[in-house]
Amino acid sequence: MADKLNAVKGMNDILPGGVPRKDKLPDSAIWRWFERTVDSVLARHGYQHLLTPIVEPTALFVRGIGEATDIVEKEMYSWRDAMNGDALTLRPEITAGIVRAMVEHNALYNGPLRVWSIGPVFRHERPQKGRYRQFYQLDVEALGFAGPDVDAELILMARCLLEELGLKVGEHVRLELNSLGQPAERAEHRAALVAYFERHADQLDEDAKRRLHSNPLRILDTKNPAMQALVEAAPKLAEHLGEASRAHLAAVCAVLDAAGLPYRINPRLVRGLDYYNLTVFEWVTDQLGAQGTVCGGGRYDGLFEQLGGKPTPAIGFGLGMERLLLLLQEIGVPVPDASPDAYAVLPDAAALPQALVALDALRRAGVAVQMHAAGQGGAGSLKSQFKKADASGARFALVFGGDELAQGVVTVKPLRDAAAAQVQRPLADVAGWAHELRNA
Numbered sequence: 001m002a003d004k005l006n007a008v009k010g011m012n013d014i015l016p017g018g019v020p021r022k023d024k025l026p027d028s029a030i031w032r033w034f035e036r037t038v039d040s041v042l043a044r045h046g047y048q049h050l051l052t053p054i055v056e057p058t059a060l061f062v063r064g065i066g067e068a069t070d071i072v073e074k075e076m077y078s079w080r081d082a083m084n085g086d087a088l089t090l091r092p093e094i095t096a097g098i099v100r101a102m103v104e105h106n107a108l109y110n111g112p113l114r115v116w117s118i119g120p121v122f123r124h125e126r127p128q129k130g131r132y133r134q135f136y137q138l139d140v141e142a143l144g145f146a147g148p149d150v151d152a153e154l155i156l157m158a159r160c161l162l163e164e165l166g167l168k169v170g171e172h173v174r175l176e177l178n179s180l181g182q183p184a185e186r187a188e189h190r191a192a193l194v195a196y197f198e199r200h201a202d203q204l205d206e207d208a209k210r211r212l213h214s215n216p217l218r219i220l221d222t223k224n225p226a227m228q229a230l231v232e233a234a235p236k237l238a239e240h241l242g243e244a245s246r247a248h249l250a251a252v253c254a255v256l257d258a259a260g261l262p263y264r265i266n267p268r269l270v271r272g273l274d275y276y277n278l279t280v281f282e283w284v285t286d287q288l289g290a291q292g293t294v295c296g297g298g299r300y301d302g303l304f305e306q307l308g309g310k311p312t313p314a315i316g317f318g319l320g321m322e323r324l325l326l327l328l329q330e331i332g333v334p335v336p337d338a339s340p341d342a343y344a345v346l347p348d349a350a351a352l353p354q355a356l357v358a359l360d361a362l363r364r365a366g367v368a369v370q371m372h373a374a375g376q377g378g379a380g381s382l383k384s385q386f387k388k389a390d391a392s393g394a395r396f397a398l399v400f401g402g403d404e405l406a407q408g409v410v411t412v413k414p415l416r417d418a419a420a421a422q423v424q425r426p427l428a429d430v431a432g433w434a435h436e437l438r439n440a
Contacts, residue, residue, distance in 0.1 A: 008133070008134075009127060009133070010125075010127035010132045010133030010134065011132065011133055011134040012025055012132060012134070014026075014027070014028050014031055015027055015028060016028050016029070017029045017030075017338065024326075024329065025322070026322075026325040026326075026329065029335075029338035030325060030335050030338075031321070031325070032338075033335050033336055033338070034165070034321060034324070034325060035118060037161070037164055037165055038116070038118065038138055038161065040164075041157070041160055041161045041164055042116050042140065042157075042161075045114070045153075045157045045160075046114050047114040047115060047116045047140065048113065048114065048115050048116070049115070049116060049117065050098070050101070050115050050116075050117055051117055051119065052091075052094065052097040052098055052100075052101050052117065052119075053091075053097065054090060054091055054119065054120065054122075055088050055089070055090060055091070056088070056089060056091050056096070056097050056100065057086065057087065057088065057089070058076070058078050058087035058088060058089040059087065060089075060096050060097065060100055060307065061076060061089055061091070061092060061093075061096055063306055063307060064095075064096035064099065064100075064275060064303060064306060064307055065092070065093065065096060065275065066215070066275070069215065069218075070218075071092045071093070071123065074124070074125070075092055075123040075124050075125050076089050076090070076092050076122075076123070076124065077089060077090040077092075077122050077124055078090075090121075090122035091121055091122065092121055092122060092123050093121055093137065093139075093318065094117055094119065094121060094137055094139035094318065095139060095141065095275075095300070095303075095316055095318070096275075096303070096307070098115065098117065098139065098141055098143075099143075099303050099304055099307055099309070099314070100307055102143060102304070102309070102312075103304060103307055103308055103309035108143060108144050108312065111144065112142070112143055112144025112145050113142075113143045113144060114141070114142050114143070115140075115141050115143065116138065116139060116140045116141070117138075117139045118136065118137070118138050118139070118321070119136065119137065119139075120134050120135070120136055120137075121134075121135060121136070121137050122134050123135075131323075132322060135320055135321070135322050135323075136320070136321040136322065137318050137319065137320055137321065138318065138319040138321060139316065139317075139318050140154070140157075140158075140297075140316055140317050140318075140319075141314060141315070141316035142154055142314065142315050142316065143312065143314045144312055144313065144314065145313060145314070145315065146301070146313035147251075148248050148249075148251035148252045148255070148279070149251070149255065150315060151248075151252045151278075151279040151299060151315055152251075152252045152255035152256055152259075153255075154297070154315055154316070154317065155175065155177075155252070155256065155261070155281055156255075156256070156259055156261065158283060158295055158317060158319075159175075159261055161319075162283065162294075162295070165324070165328065165333070166328060166333035166334070166335075167327070167328070167331075167333070169261065169262070170262060172285060172287065172327070172331055173283045173284065173285050173294055173327075174262070174263075174264065174283070174284060174285075175256075175261065175262070175263040175264070175281060175282075175283055176263065176264050176265075176266040176269050176281065176282050176283075176284055177249075177252070177253070177256075177263045177264070177265055177266065177269070177279070177280075177281045178237075178265060178266050178267060178268075178269040178270070178279075178280050178281070179237070179238070179241060179245055179246075179248065179249040179278055179279060179280070180237065180270065180271075180276050180277050180278060180280055180298070181237060181240065181241045181242070181245040181277065181278065182242070182244075182245055182277055182278070183277065183302065185237070185240050185241055185242055185245060186217070186237070186240075186277075188240045189217075189235060189236075189237045189239075189240040190216055190217065192235040192240070193216040193217065193219070193220075193234060193235055194212060194213065194216050196234055196235055197212055197216060197219060197230075197234070198212070200230055203226075203227065203230050204219075204227070204230075205222070205224050205226070205227060207222070207224075208222060208224075208227065217270050218270065219231065219234075220234060220268050220270055221268065221270055231268065236267045237267065238267055245278060248278050248279065249278070249279065252279055253265075263281075266282075269281075269282060271296060271297075271298055275300040275302065275303040275306065276298040276299065276300050277298075277299055277300065277301050277302060278298070278299040278301070279298050279299045279315065280296075280297070280298030280299070281296065281297060281298060281317070282295070282296040283295040283296070285327055287327055287330050287331055288323065288326065288327055288330065293323075294319065294320070294323060294324055294327060295317055295318070295319040295320075295324070296317060296318065297315070297316050297317025297318060298315065298316075298317075299313070299314070299315040300314055300315070300316070301313045301314060337393060338393075339392060339393025339394055339395075340368040340369055340370040340392060340393070340394045341367050341368045341369065341394060341395060341396065341437045341438060342362070342367060342368070342369045342370075342394050342395070342396040342397070342398050342412075342437050343369070343370050343371075343372070343388070343389035343392045343394040343396070343397050343398070343415075344359055344369055344370070344371040344372060344397075344398045344400065345372055345382065345385045345386065345389060345397050345398065345399045345400065346371070346372055346385070346400050347382055347385075347399070347400070347401050347402070348401070348402055350402075351400040351401070351402070351405055354400065354405055354427065355371070355400040355410075356371075357427075358398075358400070358410060358427050358430055359371055359398075361430035361431060361434075362430055362434050362437070365430065365431050365434035365435075365438075366434065366438055367434050367437045367438055369398070370392050370394065372385050372388060372389070389415060390415055394415060395414065395415060395416050395437070396412055396413060396414055396415060396437055397412075397413040397415055398410050398411070398412060398413075399411035399412075399413060404424065405427075407424075408426060408427050408428060409424040409425060409426055409427060410424065410425055410427055411423075411424050412424070412425055412433075412436075412437070
């Protein structure tokens with residue numbers, strides 16, 4: 001017997017409900033419910049769906065994300081194409097690929113676009129709770145919009161999505177906000193940071209020393225407890241913001257205040273990617289330990305130009321699906337039932353032709369029906385079939401017995417209401433009673 005092959009560590013299978021597994025990852029029914037909710041919320045806000053390749057040129061992320069970021073330095077899956085020597089990378093995030101697609105296809109020729117995408121991204125890091133080497137990300141982008149009104153709209157849309165998924169703002173998640181200003185303001189702040197940390201070099205850990213001259217802003221995001229007091233006393237970016245940057249943030253806050261959305265200005269919120277400017281934000285939770293960020297994003301007005309396009313304002317956010325679903329699981333948010341409406345019981349295999357015709361009509365009328373099939377151990381006894389019908393979660397059993405078929409009817413037996421009586425319905429008019437199964 002050949003050796004058993006397992007999935008790569010940190011890359012997980014998303015299995016149907018009821019399939020036993022060792023971990024607590026959500027099943028595919030919950031996954032699909034999440035995607036349907038996303039689709040509904042974003043469509044109501046005028047966002048259109050798009051897909052970009054999983055493999056992109058390595059240069060896209062080096063130029064777009066930043067050469068001195070952890071993602072580019074440590075986490076990317078990169079290689080040389082054996083055919084032509086091209087440097088390729090499994091995408092570690094989606095935004096840069098979307099911007100590349102917009103530039104390549106001149107997609108904003110007719111005006112700004114609101115777009116979204118869901119797909120796998122890859123980062124070579126140590127797998128842990130809520131953090132995997134392959135994970136799925138929802139990516140939402142408003143492209144070509146410069147005003148703070150769209151920043152606020154995007155944040156309010158994120159609130160709408162989180163609430164429709166069952167989270168309560170203030171109880172399960174909270175909003176943190178900051179401004180990174182414009183490049184010249186960040187350069188001034190960067191110089192002040194470097195000078196400050198150089199004066200306290202003896203208190204820096206190895207990671208901070210490595211970042212001191214390449215990406216000092218990231219030192220502010222350190223999780224090292226020994227450096228918290230040092231970081232807290234570091235020069236604040238807000239002290240270097242000009243009037244226009246301050247006004248932009250104030251306009252965003254004014255809308256959020258009017259909408260009754262509480263938030264906290266967090267001057268240490270810098271995000272992990274180099275392309276951000278002005279508004280940055282994160283939705284965070286205390287329910288997942290160290291993995292507190294559920295959703296994060298911000299404005300990146302310079303990225304189009306960095307990737308060869310015309311200067312184009314833009315803002316967006318990313319949401320990790322596994323982490324979000326884990327949060328729902330942790331706090332016990334109920335998700336919609338994915339059980340079928342009905343389960344077809346066939347006491348005799350001779351009933352199969354008539355039963356399949358009736359089931360086909362029911363399904364075409366919008367009823368979800370699961371049929372007891374030969375692969376489940378032949379026809380099976382009535383007792384075993386009803387046991388499987390009950391385990392399926394269906395609300396009704398459809399019994400295609402010999403007596404019923406001789407009369408041209410099927411018995412509809414309620415499975416979730418012991419007080420309800422079973423009834424018989426005509427096979428010749430399936431469409432006439434299908435709604436009873438759908439709407440019960």
